[in-house]
Amino acid sequence: MRISGLSAQTGVTVPTIKYYLREGLLPEGERSSPTQASYSEKHVERLRVIRALLDAGVSIAETRRVLATLDDPPESANDLLGTAHAAITPEVDETLDLTDAERLVTALGWKPGMCDVAVLNAVARAMQGLESAGFVVPESVMPEYLASMRRIADAEIAAVPSESAEAAVRYVVLGSVLVEPLLLALRRVAQQVASGERFGE
Amino acid sequence: MRISGLSAQTGVTVPTIKYYLREGLLPEGERSSPTQASYSEKHVERLRVIRALLDAGVSIAETRRVLATLDDPPESANDLLGTAHAAITPEVDETLDLTDAERLVTALGWKPGMCDVAVLNAVARAMQGLESAGFVVPESVMPEYLASMRRIADAEIAAVPSESAEAAVRYVVLGSVLVEPLLLALRRVAQQVASGERFGE
DNA sequence: CATAATGGAGAGCGCTACTATCGAAGTCAA
DNA sequence: TTGACTTCGATAGTAGCGCTCTCCATTATG
Numbered sequence: 001m002r003i004s005g006l007s008a009q010t011g012v013t014v015p016t017i018k019y020y021l022r023e024g025l026l027p028e029g030e031r032s033s034p035t036q037a038s039y040s041e042k043h044v045e046r047l048r049v050i051r052a053l054l055d056a057g058v059s060i061a062e063t064r065r066v067l068a069t070l071d072d073p074p075e076s077a078n079d080l081l082g083t084a085h086a087a088i089t090p091e092v093d094e095t096l097d098l099t100d101a102e103r104l105v106t107a108l109g110w111k112p113g114m115c116d117v118a119v120l121n122a123v124a125r126a127m128q129g130l131e132s133a134g135f136v137v138p139e140s141v142m143p144e145y146l147a148s149m150r151r152i153a154d155a156e157i158a159a160v161p162s163e164s165a166e167a168a169v170r171y172v173v174l175g176s177v178l179v180e181p182l183l184l185a186l187r188r189v190a191q192q193v194a195s196g197e198r199f200g201e
Numbered sequence: 202m203r204i205s206g207l208s209a210q211t212g213v214t215v216p217t218i219k220y221y222l223r224e225g226l227l228p229e230g231e232r233s234s235p236t237q238a239s240y241s242e243k244h245v246e247r248l249r250v251i252r253a254l255l256d257a258g259v260s261i262a263e264t265r266r267v268l269a270t271l272d273d274p275p276e277s278a279n280d281l282l283g284t285a286h287a288a289i290t291p292e293v294d295e296t297l298d299l300t301d302a303e304r305l306v307t308a309l310g311w312k313p314g315m316c317d318v319a320v321l322n323a324v325a326r327a328m329q330g331l332e333s334a335g336f337v338v339p340e341s342v343m344p345e346y347l348a349s350m351r352r353i354a355d356a357e358i359a360a361v362p363s364e365s366a367e368a369a370v371r372y373v374v375l376g377s378v379l380v381e382p383l384l385l386a387l388r389r390v391a392q393q394v395a396s397g398e399r400f401g402e
Numbered sequence: 403c404a405t406a407a408t409g410g411a412g413a414g415c416g417c418t419a420c421t422a423t424c425g426a427a428g429t430c431a432a
Numbered sequence: 433t434t435g436a437c438t439t440c441g442a443t444a445g446t447a448g449c450g451c452t453c454t455c456c457a458t459t460a461t462g
Contacts, residue, residue, distance in 0.1 A: 003439070015421050018441080023419095035427050035440045045335060052334035055326075060419070078400035081393050089389075108391045115393035123390060125256075126383035133253035134246060135375045137383075138360040141353075145380075145387060148349035152342075153391035157399050159339040174336045176392065179346075180385055182327035182338075186346060187384070188290075189324060190309045190354035191377065192282050192316035198358050199279035203460095204408070216452055219409075224450095236409050236458045261450070407460075414453070421446070428439070 003029075006039045010047045017047070023060055025050050025067060049174070056181055062088050066173055073169040077160070082116050084173040089118040096124040107146040108153075152183075204230075207240045211248045218248070224261055226251050226268060250375070257382055263289050267374055274370040278361070283317050285374040290319040297325040308347040309354075353384075 007014045020026040026046055029037030046067070053063045065087035074083050101124040102112070130137065137145070156175060161167035208215045221227040227247055230238030247268070254264045266288035275284050302325040303313070331338065338346070357376060362368035 013421080014439090016419085018439095019420060022441085033428065036429085036438095037440080049334045052330045052336075054419085055330050076400070078396055081389075081396045085389050085393070105387070105390045105394075108387065109394045109398070110390060114397055115390050119386065119389045119393060122386035123383065126379075126386050129253045129256050129382065130379050133250045133375055133379055135253075135371075135379055137376075137380065141356045141360050144353055144356040145384060148353050149384065149387040149391045150395075152345055152349050152388060153395040155342045155345040156392060157395040159342050160399075170336075174334055175338075176389070178327075178331050178334055178336055179338065180388075181330065182324065183346060183350065183384070183388070184381055185320065185323035185327050186306070186309065186350040187353060187381075188282075188286050188320045188377070189306045189311060189316050190350045191357060192286070192320060193306075193310045194351075194354040194358040195279055195282045196315055197310070198361075199277070214452080215408090217450085219411095220451060222409090223411080234459070237407095237460075238409075255450085403462100405461080408458080410456095412453105412455090415451085417449085419447095421444100423444080424442090426440090429437080431436095432434085 001039045001043075002036070003039065006043055006047065009044050010051070012047060012051060020047070020050060023064065025060070025064055052174075052178055056178055058088060058177060066177065069173050070169055073165060077165075077168060080169060080172045081176070084176050085116060085119055087173070088177055089116075089122060092118060092121045092125075096121055096128065098124050100124065100127060104142075104146070107143070108150050202240045202244075203237075204240065207244055207248065210245050211252070213248060213252065221248070221251060224265065226261070226265055253375075253379055257379055259289060259378060267378065270374050271370055274366060278366075278369060281370060281373045282377070285377050286317060286320055288374070289378055290317075290323060293319065293322045293326075297322055297329065299325050301325065301328060305343075305347070308344070309351050 001009075003014055003017055006012075007017055012020075017026065021028060026043060029039040029043065031037050049067070049070075050063060053066060054060070058066065066084070069083050069087050074080055098117075098120050101120050102110070104127070105120070105123060159171075161171055202210075204215055204218055207213075207218055213221075218227065222229065227244060230240040230244065232238050250268070250271075251264060254267060255261070259267065267285070270284050270288050275281055299318075299321050302321050303311070305328070306321070306324060360372075362372055
């Protein structure tokens with residue numbers, strides 16, 4: 001299959017595919033001549049993953065790192081998540097105070113050194129955003145956030161495929177990123193349903 | 202207080218404040234002369250909210266709509282969420298098939314017409330993203346997503362302040378948006394904790 | 403009165419995700 | 433073999449976003 005076939009099967013325009021090739025998101029096809037290459041079904045799949053990530057709001061640079069993790073997974077299953085999260089968590093230079101964040105996440109079963117600094121940093125930044133806007137999460141709500149996220153994570157980690165390392169990487173990396181929009185959208189639906197029930201018609 | 206004081210109190214540069222004024226995010230100060238205006242504590246608060254929203258990834262246009270909702274809240278408490286969500290949900294022209302999304306969210310207690318089309322659309326789009334990437338949410342996990350989001354929404358809606366309409370608007374509008382980064386960050390921490398427990402050191 | 407700050411508005415910048423164009427080289431039906 | 437079409441690769445250009453810079457007339461402030 002040539003580039004136009006790849007385009008036809010995925011709906012991505014030829015110039016955009018060329019752009020992804022240049023950016024190193026999509027590997028080159030097999031060369032049949034100096035100016036011809038042919039693409040396989042693998043390329044179709046890869047292109048669909050790329051589009052899904054970009055549509056989910058992941059940047060080109062982060063997408064490149066996510067794909068690199070898929071292609072070159074870490075040895076240990078336990079490092080999988082850290083690597084996946086590192087690929088999609090922006091580097092932070094400003095050093096935030098993590099003590100509040102650490103206190104908060106002990107409710108998740110967290111202990112010092114148990115997770116990446118970047119991820120704790122994201123918690124701290126989110127809390128800082130709330131605080132600077134003068135928003136206080138009610139005391140009745142925060143435990144529900146913690147408990148729910150813990151339950152979700154337990155279910156997700158329990159469902160990590162154990163038969164093949166490849167399937168595990170794919171599940172963890174894509175699941176971390178692509179499920180986020182779904183969760184947020186479900187929360188909004190649930191909020192509207194709950195609001196309808198409380199405040200009635 | 203003049204514009205430089207506003208800048209000093211918030212850490213936002215003067216040109217940026219001017220930009221927000223031009224964009225209609227920040228209302229003008231009280232005019233003391235044709236070329237002088239003075240800003241109040243209200244402006245400081247507003248500016249902090251603007252920064253928190255922008256830092257949370259909300260665009261200028263969406264921020265403008267969110268602030269408009271804060272300034273001009275809907276009559277009914279039940280319309281609050283819809284209006285808030287509309288402010289931060291991008292318009293969709295492409296018509297997606299919502300039947301899958303509708304079937305999914307009935308587990309949240311949803312019934313036809315119970316929530317905004319835009320929000321259901323977001324669910325459908327997220328599911329489509331997962332599908333096109335070839336990712337399947339395990340059957341053991343999806344119910345946990347639904348149950349957890351329902352619990353979170355129940356707790357959040359139960360905590361809507363009832364004493365003042367103003368407080369309710371603020372809670373709903375800011376809570377919908379600013380809590381999102383916190384939830385996602387907590388999920389990542391919880392995933393790493395759960396992964397550490399399952400796959401050990 | 404000199405200096406500095408203000409408000410208003412347009413232009414420019416840096417970044418991101420594309421998109422358009424080009425020429426040389428290759429493919430394929432007639 | 434011819435001629436239309438496609439491909440590769442590279443360079444340049446585009447649109448939108450969130451600022452940031454510059455300018456100038458006006459207006460406080462020491």
